[in-house]
Amino acid sequence: MTVFKKHRLLVLVLFLGIFLPGFGQNSATSQTIDSLSAIYQQYLYSQPKKAAKAAKEWLAIAKKAGLKQQQARAYYALGNLENSSGDYKNTVVHSKKTIELLKELESDSGLATSYNLLALGYKNMGNYTQAMESFLHCLDYAKKDNDQQQQANAYQNIATLYILQKEHKKAIENLSRATHLFKELGDENGIYTTLFNFANILKEQGRFEEAREHYKTVLDYRKKENNKTVIAYININLSQMLVEEKKYGQAVVSLKKTLKLLQELQFKSDMAIVYNDLGICEDKLGHTGQAIAYFQQALKIGEEQTLLSYNTDFYKNLAQLYKTQGDYQKALTFYEKSIRAQAAQNSLSKEKYVANLQERYETELKEARIKLLENEKKLNEFELQKAALSVKKQRLLRNVFIGGFVFVLISLLVLRRFYLQRLQVQKELYLQKEKNSEQQINQMIKDHKLAVIERHQQGQDEERERLAREIHDGIGGDLAGIKIAFENYVEDQPQKPQVKRILEGINNACTDVRALSHQLHPLPFSKIGFCSFLKDFIQQVSKNSTLSIQGFFYPEEAIDNLPNDLLIATYRVVQELINNICKHSEATQAEVQLTRHQQHLNILVNDNGIGFRKSKKPGIGLRNIKERLQQINGTIEIDSSADSGTSITINIPLKHPF
Template identity: 50%
Template sequence: MIATLRITISLFLALSFCNSGLCQEKSTQEVKLDSLFDEYINVVHASPVQAKLIADEILQISVENSYDIYAAKAHYLLGNLAYKKGEFSTTIEEINMAIDLLARNNVQEGLPACYNLLAVAYKNMGMLSEATEHFMSGLQLAKKLGDKRHEGNTYQNIALIYFQQQKYEQAMENLDRAKEIYKAINDESGLIDAMFNYANIHKEQGDYEQAREQYLKVLAYFERIEHYSKVAHVNINLSQMLIEEERYEEAVVQLKKTLQLLEKLSLHSDMAIVYNDLGLSNMKLGNLSVAIQYFDKALKLIDTANPPYFIGEVYQNLSQLYRMKGGYQKALFYYEQYVAYEESVNSLKKEKYQEELEKEYETALKETRIELLEREKSLKEAELQKSELQEKRQRLVKNVFIAGFLLVLITLIILRYFYVQKMKAQRRLAEQQEENSRQAINQLIKDYKLTVIERYQEGQEQERSRIAREIHDGIGSDLASLKMMLEHYLEHKGMDHNAGRIMIGIQNACKDIRNLSHQLHPLPFSQTGFSSFLKDFFAQKHNDGKLRINTFFFPEKDIDRLPDILLADIYRILQELVNNIVQHAEASEAEVQLTLHKAYINIVVNDNGRGMHQGKKASGIGLRNIRERLEALDGTMSIESSEKGTLVNIDIPLINHSNIISDEEAT
């Protein structure tokens, strides 16, 4: 299914730059830039390659002449082109640069468009929490600026988040809001995009007759204005309805025409959808070899890091096709891929349902506690009022209150003491059980220890990734939805003190969840820069407590070019060491050095804390995890500790990674 996301270019390009509040007469370069912007708009839908060359030229001229606003426009155009090609990470990078330039010049007019496109990119990466947050930021700013077109665009894009979650009523409500705004400002293209999304909902609900009628109206409009990418999107949806109606030969003809258009536009993510539909149609027609070729082409274009909804169907169909042709080995391979994919989907659904139950239980428990606290508060207020009326009993009431408070305090202290003792006993038991299990496992699989360590670490990374996704897509999405519903509610009821406090609490929770998920599963270091990522991590540790961390990375650029798998191990080692300092060292200052040599990388971490006991150097779980990780990397570690602090020195050879590093340097 292809949905229309509402992105506006012309309004952003209308943004002008004024110096010191007084608009200056445009220079020759500025006139040339305006001409290039007009040329971009004329070719962007028909020739994305030519549009990319124009946007690059605009950016070059803007940078050379220090035209920040024109540079912001250029970054927006490049982000839009990257989005059309399915390069969503590049879109996020370009739009963030545009936002920084606008903020630096105190310009707000282009921000709603930037937030809208940024949110659309996050949505297509499956990061619904971030998408909703940026949609809401853009919506608030559009309302503040009176930008009705972007307000309508945002409502339409929010509807697609609900559509993706199969919440069709909420999707319709937001589309209705967008439609009313487009009618008020006479925005024909906005109404057409809304009609396209209405048709998508009718299609998913099985109302093909009404969906086809709306699709054909939308198709005629996009063909008239020569918006070929959206022409392709409409044709894909029409073809998918033909497949659902078992009109496979008609679907094949339609899909082949659409594929030619997509190849000309270089829209690879949409080409994968068309290849899948062509494979399915030829499979139904009995053209088994042709179907296999199309499914294989679809798999080559699919991003395995963010697989589309139909990848399980592709695996299943390929398995069935190879079985019918007698290719049992490949049939078994694709069936195993299908089973693994289905198991991961079912596991995520089960865990999400369990988390929802736990959340409901915790909410009910908190509500009960709040009710008890309110009752206690009412009793205290009644006692105070009574003491004012009866001065003779004032001293007695105070004594009773103090005695009750002390009784509660003593009770809490006793309960906490027993709780702490119980937790210590459980921790000791767990540690003993873990040690016994580890000794038994090491005895049984001594010859395969390195393999087990590697798989264990891979499992940790996968679990962190899974938890991070669940936090983003589950709790994060729910909080963002709750925030949006509260804002809609407050639009009618008005803002009061308690509502403001609730809104701030929800925003802080969204921020904490985003930080936690990013720590559990950060973006690939090739995108963020490993040195920059570590500095942000240490800065967060400094903000969370009293520990000041000084860093020294040399050379930073060469370190950032190391393979992601090695950088991930280095990050986990540094994370464990810094967490140990924060939790146990009682240090006020620490230093982290990361030095890349020709044959190895050296890590030095030292602090001015109280030092480590001799026994903890070997028995700490964190240090054991580091040693196991270093054992898999053929690394070494030495620890020097005294009352003045601790110094950890680690060397990791680059022999196992030399091939990868050479390839990257060549690139």
């Protein structure tokens, strides 16, 4: 007799809350659907009929309103119920419909859960290949969405698939992954589900006492939440352990109690399993007639639900009982049905079972015919082997010839490939050498240009220094002597207005000469403060012209601490820009901003003048600025128009940013 080992535990995690509400539905439709969804979830585990009725109404309303998202949810709800009740064929149909609608909506949300349900349907139909493929799809989508809940569910169900295939090591590995994720999520329900499947493994290994402890722990938890579905599954496993322990009387009591709960839930496939186990127990207790009745009830459900993997064993159990009673005709009939059912399930030939029955129950004449056929078959096989040997020799010679030809051909192709690769490498080396040479030439040209610019700037600075010294020591000294002589002269002369104006002119000339000398060759900025010096320069230009200039420097202390060579370059650039504004822009207002950033110094100079054309050839002043900036790796951007004047932005990188 065959005892079915119950390992199926659905991970009933609905994705009803994952989908977004359907677009375009009115409030009345929305309220109706929400109400039906609530009824479905309320009665899912306790009263499946009410839950199914709500799901069907839900689907009809969603179709009428054209709400595909709600249709997908309703199809999933129906598939989930059908999987629990044992209608696996419709579970697969409705799961596929859910996936199809979600893909039409281009919505990944819910696909992991839908593939999980599809895989459960395939698994319970015995199609383990499709089940594993669907579980892996579920896992892929769950990882893509970083959905740890669905990843845990997928690992959980993959483990149950391995349990059915008796690959306990792989099952334990996947259950461990699921347990780890459930603990991270704080999912108590998932943890107890995993414990149930560990109990299944212990049961499969014959460790009944350990398995019973785990089952009872899970049972206490499920009773608290009134989850009749899982309570039924646990009772099936507890009952089957009693059967395997040959405690048939206790098993019958437990199985009848479980059957009553399954009838209430309308889980037909599970009812078939319990009927089968009751038949086994009654047979062992000597109640053959009652055993046959139970097996026939199991077979009736199995044929209605197309439970091919179960029907095979139902047929075999009935055949065994009829054989025991001596009713060989019925025994043969049920053996033949079991063979056809097995063939339909896995496409493997089971004709040997029929042959054995025929040898046992048919006449000696038929046995003789079978032996004669066997002898003829052996003779034919001998002839075939002889012919096959000849063909094999011919094939061997042909294969040797073809193999030699292929070897030579491959060798030529390999040599040709190596030759082409060598040519390609040589070509690439030549091109790389040309590229390196071109880069070296460009670098030498660039270095030469920079050296020329540097020498030019150095010459300008030296000339400025010489002029500053000549002006300060020559003209400045002469003006100072003139001032002292004139002051001595006018001491003995009556005070006249002309004398005062002359003295003021001399003073102004001395001041201008000193300022010009400092502009041409300023003292080290570390001594006088760069920002203060630049402010004085701006004020002096504003004072001696119609141009009003405002200066903004931030932060001044950080700017003053910059290297002296960089400050000199900055001063020359600002000086040249202001001189250009005074000479060419016809501006009345200008603004100079210096801002020290972490990696660079920013210079911004604006004026409200007439601007200039970008296409115009740059003058000497602007060319000097660009050369000076090139020397210190600075950049310049010019924005000029007739209506808004000119704005020049300069960025100078800092070698030692703060």
